[in-house]
Amino acid sequence: MTVPTRTTVKDTNRARLIRQLRRHGPMARVALARRTRLSAGAVSAITGELIDEGILCELAAPAPAPAEGAAGPRGRPPVELGLNPDHARVAAVSIRMNLIEGVVADFSGRAIARHAVVCQTRSLDAAGVIERCAQAIDGALERAPGPGPRAIGLAAQGMVDPGTGRQLWSPVLRTGSMDLAAPVAARFGVPVLVENDAAATSLAVVRDQPDLQRGLVAVLMLGHGVGMGLLRDGGAFPGSRGFSSEIGHVRRLPGGAQCRCGQRGCIEAYLADYALYRDGRSLADLPHTDSQQPTEDHMVELARRAEAGEPGLLALYQEAGVALADAISIVGSVLAPRRIVVTGSGLRAFRLMEPTFRSALARAFAPGLVPERDVLFVPGGAERITAGMAHLALEAVDAGLAERPDRQVFSAAG
Amino acid sequence: MTVPTRTTVKDTNRARLIRQLRRHGPMARVALARRTRLSAGAVSAITGELIDEGILCELAAPAPAPAEGAAGPRGRPPVELGLNPDHARVAAVSIRMNLIEGVVADFSGRAIARHAVVCQTRSLDAAGVIERCAQAIDGALERAPGPGPRAIGLAAQGMVDPGTGRQLWSPVLRTGSMDLAAPVAARFGVPVLVENDAAATSLAVVRDQPDLQRGLVAVLMLGHGVGMGLLRDGGAFPGSRGFSSEIGHVRRLPGGAQCRCGQRGCIEAYLADYALYRDGRSLADLPHTDSQQPTEDHMVELARRAEAGEPGLLALYQEAGVALADAISIVGSVLAPRRIVVTGSGLRAFRLMEPTFRSALARAFAPGLVPERDVLFVPGGAERITAGMAHLALEAVDAGLAERPDRQVFSAAG
DNA sequence: GATATTAGTTCACCATACAAATAAATCGGC
DNA sequence: GCCGATTTATTTGTATGGTGAACTAATATC
Secondary structure, three states: OOOOOOOOHHHHHHHHHHHHHHHHOOEEHHHHHHHHOOOHHHHHHHHHHHHHOOOEEEOOOOOOOOOOOOOOOOOOOOOEEEEOOOOOEEEEEEEEOOEEEEEEEOOOOOEEEEEEEEOOHHHOOHHHHHHHHHHHHHHHHHHOOOOOEEEEEEEEOOEEEOOOOEEEEOOOOOOOOEEOHHHHHHHHOOOEEEEEHHHHHHHHHOOOOHHHHOOEEEEEEEOOOEEEEEEEOOEEOOOOEOEEEOHHHOEOOOOOOEOOOOOEOEOHHHHOHHHHHHHHHHHOOOOOOOOOOOOHHHHHHHHHHHHOOOOOHHHHHHHHHHHHHHHHHHHHHHHOOOEEEEEOHHHHHHHHHHHHHHHHHHHOOOOOOOOHHHEEEEOOOOHHHHHHHHHHHHHHHHHHHHOOHHHHHHHHHO | OOOOOOOOHHHHHHHHHHHHHHHHOOEEHHHHHHHHOOOHHHHHHHHHHHHHOOOEEEOOOOOOOOOOOOOOOOOOOOOEEEEOOOOOOEEEEEEEOOEEEEEEEOOOOOEEEEEEEEOOHHHOOHHHHHHHHHHHHHHHHHHOOOOOOOOEEEEEOOEEEOOOOEEEEOOOOOOOOEEOHHHHHHHHOOOEEEEEHHHHHHHHHOOOOHHHHOOEEEEEEEOOOEEEEEEEOOEEOOOOEOEEEOHHHOEOOOOOOEOOOOOEOEOHHHHOHHHHHHHHHHHOOOOOOOOOOOOHHHHHHHHHHHHOOOOOHHHHHHHHHHHHHHHHHHHHHHHOOOEEEEEOHHHHHHHHHHHHHHHHHHHOOOOOOOOHHHEEEEOOOOHHHHHHHHHHHHHHHHHHHHOOHHHHHHHHHO
């Protein structure tokens, strides 16, 4: 009479186990049971299924830490379970100034191939952007023969709308608003996610840091611009605009420095690479940048000359330090995150900003500001963008896996 | 062999149904089934249990809207289910300048008794504050004979730490940091929750507005100070400091007006009642305020004279309008909520702020700012504080109810 | 080897969600 | 006033799937 009943209970528990492993890395069945509050029997049953389906796999026992002579753990040693790298792949793309980079990642999130497309991004029209993204993905796929991606994540600088998959504005493009997700999805036939690059980075930054996977965490990313990602319990914490925040365009000084967004006095206009270099060129004889953004070499040169005492340049970094303190103070006041992480290539010259940053942060100890010990600096490069975006794409794949294979047939029929 | 199995599944679904009714008000079983995605049978079974336990009750059929002659809905009419008002009670307290107000609310959230304790709050020591809170609760309980409260919510102005139940700083007290929750909990023998008054208010503001119960919503409360509550899907959206936000102490103008928090240039220092009145007295011959905060009468007089054209006073409101636009712009940039609601007694003179507010908001259309149509103005008084706090206390009671009565014995034994 | 300890599996039980059938309550039409 | 039609609610049969407990497995200590 009744067709196979479909309940949501097991799907939910499958999803919980997969997410646990996705966010916190490999762990043994006991650990899964403890952390998901499922019984050992249920974990055994579900993980057995997931292993049969090739979603999970047992990992070689971890090094039993024989360093200490005594005190080996007694009892049957646990066997770590991890996401099976071979189960599925995703692709991630980072759109940056004059560089569109594609990555293919395995199911565990490890990047297995990379392909960079160098091009004048500000000269491209919308079709050109899509074309270069596809090239970046195809190039990476060619270097990693095997199955195609099951989902694709696109990370773009500037404002994006993850809900519609559109780029609204980007400093590296001249297209204005354009659809990113739909054309790429049509081309590869898989779901496409679009996010801001700072948001994507934030996911990668907290990846292997358990302390940052609890509570509300804000990740401020300094680079060509100033972006921020908001995370809760290690996962995206979406507002209406994905989980990125335009903290860079909060005004810190009415009528202040010109920002490329059109306003004056934005935090970004004092703290971002483009602003530091622009102002530096007003003060010193620095190399011309043909795109509107300085390269890493330009920025290193600027910092070197500021450190060498070239007149006025140090003051730029000192002001940037205060702007960074302002940004942290605002985030602390508005949101009170458990931790505020600062990362990105903009930290390269942090030593020049640090004195003014520290004193401004101490002065700005307004009610609600998180104390200085809650501000962390995490170095790291642009590879975090694709790593985070791959993670996001993988979570989308996971969501589909929670529904068991036999179900998908039903849901397609019903 | 096996003792009665305990699963979490039904508890979860009980909690979902209760929360649905708590947040969205009475509805029929079909509506519950649709919105929780449970089957009609499951809803029937669970609601039956909950009715037997006295947690829910069937409500009289709603007015069948006979206004239109034709088009009565066909079919068996739905019977609305609601939270049984008699099931339990909670108390809520609002600590304001020179007024500590206690309310007793029934299980549906309706206030059934109120008692205000008038006192010089800034003259009280910690014990005195606790004593007055207890008086406020006892007074309300006396006027509503019946069972005692199952939980108590305390709403305080200024900074509170909901995690520890402490007041950290308040403009209406001189105690500095003090423990609010523990002494009150000890006195009444029930759990006590502490929150900021703006956060509490925000819960009440969105209560009967379905549009505000979806996605991320920020509720800005203008009054003696400037506070904000953050909600997601109609419920609290906690950061590290409850779900309140110290947006009032974000600096909008370096070296600007003195704020009572010790900094200069805070938004609050231009927009809060205390700031408007303080500055007004510098410009015009206004009545003295003996506590450091103006009363409603003082504020009405100030607005009246500004409107009458007394020199300089209108400019204060014009500046406040810009400060309000700044606050909204910052919240929009950092968080991009679906809606930003402005409420509180500070709206009494909004007509004086409106022109500058509108133009400043239009100018501040930075990337990521929510458009003007997403900003709503909701009038309403201080009774929202206790209403919201009662709601929060009731959600705490609900959490206990999700575990069925027979379970509690087990959990106590185990 | 005996014992202890921890990890993982198996299995009987039964709670519980689902689907479908049934009952209940109302309306519109004749 | 009775008959479908329509919508809401309850009942019932069934399969799912989690729990607890017993059992097996693998290692360390003595």
